[in-house]
Amino acid sequence: LETAARHLLVEYWGCDASILDDAARLERVMRDAAVEAGARIVGSLFRPFDPQGVTGVVVLEESHLSIHTWPEQGYAAVDIYTCATCRPERAHALLMEALGAERGETLRVKRGLPSGMEPER
Amino acid sequence: LETAARHLLVEYWGCDASILDDAARLERVMRDAAVEAGARIVGSLFRPFDPQGVTGVVVLEESHLSIHTWPEQGYAAVDIYTCATCRPERAHALLMEALGAERGETLRVKRGLPSGMEPER
Secondary structure, three states: OOOOEEEEEEEEEOOOHHHHOOHHHHHHHHHHHHHHHOOOEEEEEEEEOOOOOEEEEEEEOOEEEEEEEEHHHOEEEEEEEEEOOOOHHHHHHHHHHHOOOOEEEEEEEEEOOOOOOEEEO | OOOOEEEEEEEEEOOOHHHHOOHHHHHHHHHHHHHHOOOOEEEEEEEEOOOOOEEEEEEEOOEEEEEEEEHHHOEEEEEEEEEOOOOHHHHHHHHHHHOOOOEEEEEEEEEOOOOOOEEEO
């Protein structure tokens, strides 16, 4: 099915606070993660917040990667939404390392299936 | 909890194909949906594809709304990821109408809870 896609939701805890507060670094990391997953990047938009935290999105063809960070909590919420032939798990592995995460909780959801979404841990 | 957020994944089927192929219109609609949910917009990035389809993201403070469309299939994949005090359901109701969708399948996921993600239909 052309519309089929793989969406991996990830909660990263115990991350390095200084990395989570560095918008330029996170933009590089998230773009690297998109390439690692085999996706084609269309553009990206990252924004630091005051007093801290970053929100950023890497726009892909028909999909995206996003990150929202709370440095003070060591927490980052990430979505790795890719085409059906991409490998979102590779992006996840890269991010575990790049964010210095102690723990990454994932939820996989198949998108674009007329039979419905299938959440799976 | 500061990190708590509400993430609504939606699959829209049976949508109006011409609307799903109009990037400028979808950008207006998605920004309206973000405001309707009570979110604050930081920026947006929308891109039409050849021969058809649109990918777009509205970046919010610590969250986002995204849409990926397949006009030829009448299908749009949407993520309404908002703060805990926002109302993603309102954005969903607006989008059902604005996309001319026959059917909208939702999956709710609580994000940012140390106890873990809770997917719920």
